[in-house]
Amino acid sequence: MSPSKGRRSPSEGGRGAAAPGASGTGEPRALLTPALMARVRQIQIRTHKLVNTGLSGGYRSTFRGQGIEFEEVRPYQPGDEVRAIDWNVTARTGEPYIKSYREERQLTIHLCVDTSLELDFATFGETKRDAASEVAALISFVGIRHQDRIGLTLFGREPGLHLGPGRQSRHVLRMIREIQAAPITPGPSSLKDLLEGQEATLHKRSMVFVISDFSGVGADGSERGDRGWVEALSRLSRRHDVIAIRLVDRFEEELPATGIVRLARMEDGAVRDIDGRKPRVREAWAKAASARKEALAAVFRQARTEWIDMRTDGDLGAPLVRFFRQRVQGPRGGQGGVQSGGGKAR
Incomplete structure (x- = not known):
């Protein structure tokens, strides 16, 4: 359950036109509207500086080909x-x-981005969907700078749009548009379906980034009682380099001491109130968040999958830079993860 901050639909702001896409994909295209075009441009500008500085060098030192x-x-x-x-x-x-x-030397990179309802959530900073768009843009722009090919798969409760790999700027811009404009899918995402789908379709060794909040994974490491996603992740990690990026809103880890907070469960709208003024309530909240985080870390270690924790209320590029540096210094295999704190400066 979470309090939600309203998110403007990408279709607002005009009728728009169909966005051009990669030739031969046969996929429906996001509707171009002034609001969507402005948001994509904003993401492009925000990521440009970081791509041109430390992130680019760290990327190539980390990923040398397969x-x-x-x-x-x-x-x-x-x-x-x-x-x-x-x-x-x-x-x-x-x-x-x-x-x-x-x-x-060239890589094929696949970005798997969660577009379920939970990603349209924010209390501090930007929504998780906006954060996912920015992270995808960072990885993609630095990738094409090194002539690597980038593909995209959107997933939620059911499989979503898939774009085959490309290495042009217009391909990356379309990817950002599709993430921003993807229909909100009610219900939790299915990691098991996503991972099994990637296993079936990726024949050449690739880098696979899974960008999600992993909110469907409980404190026992299962996905709503099913541990099938763990086995699927382990199999995929044996054949490919899999990196999980977990997006976290500050509220999910730190309950504010501001009084009564009404929580609404996104799947069915069920509500309940909690009192953030009570220290024991805040302590229990933080303890539950820590348990979920450790359960995920245990799964990633078991599956030999590397992971990055990203707070949406801060600089999203810094955890990527730290991850690249850590990966150069240590062996691959999910032996550790990169974590980020919140705030304007980290």
Whole structure:
């Protein structure tokens, strides 16, 4: 349950026109309106400076490509690795030949963004959906700067729009538009369905960012009583680099001591009142939030998945920079996560 701050629909502000999309996607396009265009432009401006500074260098140091590709068979030269000899060609020609390979430097990155009703929530700072748009923009713009390909999958209670990978600025701008304009899906998102869908469709090793508030995961680590999402995450992490980004509103961790707070459950509208003036109430609130957070961390460690916690009331780029630095210094595998605090300066 959470108090909600109203969010203006992307369709407000005029009739608008269909947004151009990536050729060949066959997907419906977000309706372009003055309000939506202004918001996308705002996100583009806010992310531009960070992409041009420390984030870009940290990104390339962190993500170097996903392996090696066969390049050619060529004559053996002194100093070449003996184990690289192609014995079939050598036997056929009577001269030693080796297989040469080159490092695959380009990445394919898939952004999976939650568009369920809970993401249209804010008490301090921006809504989680706006934060998700900004984080997706940061990753995407720095990715295409390094010629990497970025794809998008929106998910909620049911599978949403999917855009295949692209590496042009207009492709990234469309991705931001689609996140902002995605229909609000009632009910909690299904992580299990998302992860199983990614497992079935991603054949080449990729980077997968899951951007969500993970509000459907309880203190026992299950998704509404079902731990199937944990197994799906583990399988996906064995084949791909999976990074979970959890968006957190300040209210969810710190109950304000301002008096009676009315909470409304987004799924069914059920309400109840709590008294934030009582220290024991605030303490219980913080304890419950900590239990949910630790349950998620335990799942990510079990699945060997890295994760980043982001507060929506502060600088969203700083946790990404810290994550990139931490990833360079330590091994991959969900052995730790990056956390952020709230406030205007961090």
